[in-house]
Amino acid sequence: xxxxxxxxxxxxxxxxxxxxxxxxxxxxxxxxxxxxxRKVIGAMHLRRGPNVVGPWGLLQPIADGxxxxxxxxxxxxxxxxxxxxxAPCVTFVLALIAWAVIPFGPGxxxxxxxxxxxxxxxxSSLGVYGILMAGWASNSRYAFLGALRSAAQMVSYEVxxxxxxxxxxxxxxxxxLSAIVAAQKNLWFVVPLFPxxxxxxISTLAETNRHPFDLPExxxxxxxxxxxxxxxxxxxxxxxxxxxxxxxxxxxxxILFLGGWLPPADWALFTWIxxxxxxxxxxxxxxxxxxxxxxxxxxxxxxxxxxxxWKVFLPISLAAVVVVGGVVVxxxxxxVLR
Amino acid sequence: MIVQAFAFYLxxxxxxxxxxxxxxxxxxxxxxxxxxxxxxxxxxxxxxLGAEFLAMILVVVYVGAVAxxxxxxxxxxxxxxxxxxxxxxxxxxxxxVIGLVLLAELVIVVGGWTLAPGTAQIAAAPAxxxxxxxxTHALGALIYTHYIYLFQAAGLILLVAMIGAIVLTHRRRPxxxxxxxxxxxxxxxxxxxxxxxMPPGAGI
Numbered sequence: 001x002x003x004x005x006x007x008x009x010x011x012x013x014x015x016x017x018x019x020x021x022x023x024x025x026x027x028x029x030x031x032x033x034x035x036x037x038r039k040v041i042g043a044m045h046l047r048r049g050p051n052v053v054g055p056w057g058l059l060q061p062i063a064d065g066x067x068x069x070x071x072x073x074x075x076x077x078x079x080x081x082x083x084x085x086x087a088p089c090v091t092f093v094l095a096l097i098a099w100a101v102i103p104f105g106p107g108x109x110x111x112x113x114x115x116x117x118x119x120x121x122x123x124s125s126l127g128v129y130g131i132l133m134a135g136w137a138s139n140s141r142y143a144f145l146g147a148l149r150s151a152a153q154m155v156s157y158e159v160x161x162x163x164x165x166x167x168x169x170x171x172x173x174x175x176x177l178s179a180i181v182a183a184q185k186n187l188w189f190v191v192p193l194f195p196x197x198x199x200x201x202i203s204t205l206a207e208t209n210r211h212p213f214d215l216p217e218x219x220x221x222x223x224x225x226x227x228x229x230x231x232x233x234x235x236x237x238x239x240x241x242x243x244x245x246x247x248x249x250x251x252x253x254x255i256l257f258l259g260g261w262l263p264p265a266d267w268a269l270f271t272w273i274x275x276x277x278x279x280x281x282x283x284x285x286x287x288x289x290x291x292x293x294x295x296x297x298x299x300x301x302x303x304x305x306x307x308x309x310w311k312v313f314l315p316i317s318l319a320a321v322v323v324v325g326g327v328v329v330x331x332x333x334x335x336v337l338r
Numbered sequence: 339m340i341v342q343a344f345a346f347y348l349x350x351x352x353x354x355x356x357x358x359x360x361x362x363x364x365x366x367x368x369x370x371x372x373x374x375x376x377x378x379x380x381x382x383x384x385x386x387l388g389a390e391f392l393a394m395i396l397v398v399v400y401v402g403a404v405a406x407x408x409x410x411x412x413x414x415x416x417x418x419x420x421x422x423x424x425x426x427x428x429x430x431x432x433x434x435v436i437g438l439v440l441l442a443e444l445v446i447v448v449g450g451w452t453l454a455p456g457t458a459q460i461a462a463a464p465a466x467x468x469x470x471x472x473x474t475h476a477l478g479a480l481i482y483t484h485y486i487y488l489f490q491a492a493g494l495i496l497l498v499a500m501i502g503a504i505v506l507t508h509r510r511r512p513x514x515x516x517x518x519x520x521x522x523x524x525x526x527x528x529x530x531x532x533x534x535x536m537p538p539g540a541g542i
Contacts, residue, residue, distance in 0.1 A: 008341075080365075080367075083367070083368075083371070113390065114390060114391075114472045114473075114474065115390045115391055115394050115474065118391070118394035118395070118398065119394055121394075121398055122394050122397040122398045122401075122402060125397075125398055125401070125402030125403070126397070126401060126402060128402075128406055129374070129406075129409075132406070132409055132410075132413070133371075136367060136413050144413075148410070148413075148414075151406060151409075151410060155403065155406055158402070175391075175472075175474055303517070304517075307519075
């Protein structure tokens, strides 16, 4: 009995507790990211943003959530019901399971697997299915067009992202995310790989379908894109998934280029602040840039988007793999495994 | 051990069931979705074998790229389901033959393992011990040294396929207006803007 308890049941309960400890703050941050987005863009437009529900509008996301929760779920007759319901679930689940390998601090990670970065890349490349399935199952022209645009866009920018990840891996010498962060102990990768970091950040904008690459849901041409037929909770799942993906992408960029949980310098004042706080601060900075970009740039035209992905980012990142690899081998910067 | 065995039978049975559904589903889009499910469970089996690199590459390449293209094609094509069913009996013999050939090859390989367990080791390059280094390192150390020519040949075949696809589909259509970014950037205000001082009421 004791063996069963300590061998199987207790580890299971402990993992569930850890998952709740990751997912609950994540969903809370998603809720407050939506508020932050409206507040930040309001400030940039010289407006106040939401300020009625609760003090300074702090309860606004809760009110929005309640509204979506109590609305009626409408499933149009022409839809393919199973796929229609499955699509938002896929988006939401994918946005959550990626967090299993994110290290929040030294040793603070749910699953410290050897191929962590490949796992993240695999999960982010699956994000396209939620959108594609939603667009097809909706049986609506607008939704389908939005889904096709989005699929082509996400596949295009993934190629450049993959090559940039390879340049980081060459410098770090490991696929393990904790090892990648530990390799930045002396110098964050954003310094030697600055152009790659910029391209990676722009690609994450395209990967999460954010402005200026939000063609899948271009309101003025496609109504709302792939999620036009969705309502109430199944719409909320899309929304939560999309914002959780934004936070995830900010987290990946932080781990790859901004040194994860490491403080900016090894000074006493900085090292007193715990690692997860540094991680959260860096992600918050990147998320602010996400919102800033949305308030600043006009939307790309579709052919310009494809040109940027295939004719600009792909050649540059491909060349970067060769150059970075060559430099690392030529100057013996990374101990190569024999 | 019980957990591993349970996971193996779960992944294996779902993979086989999904495989059956791929060929028996009426709707081609559902077929592709079941194919993705089968890929996922195969990746799970790889993880159980300790080949986590292969598992992740399977998901990235097959689910993340190949199946997306399948999905694209299946969704875009206006497929007549009745017409698709008609040829079933006609293609059954050749399909059956291909299936039998694959089955025979599998039997030969697995039979070789069980009858003469040492044969595979003789043919293969010496692989490093699995617990000494991660299997990504082990795979890289083999592919880029012992199997470098085969690896490069596989890359060349892919390159030829890519060039072939481009040659077959690319055509220059005359009369299409394209945006030339270099030309736009090269323009200067001096050659594009003309300042005209018009007296009021005169018209052009």
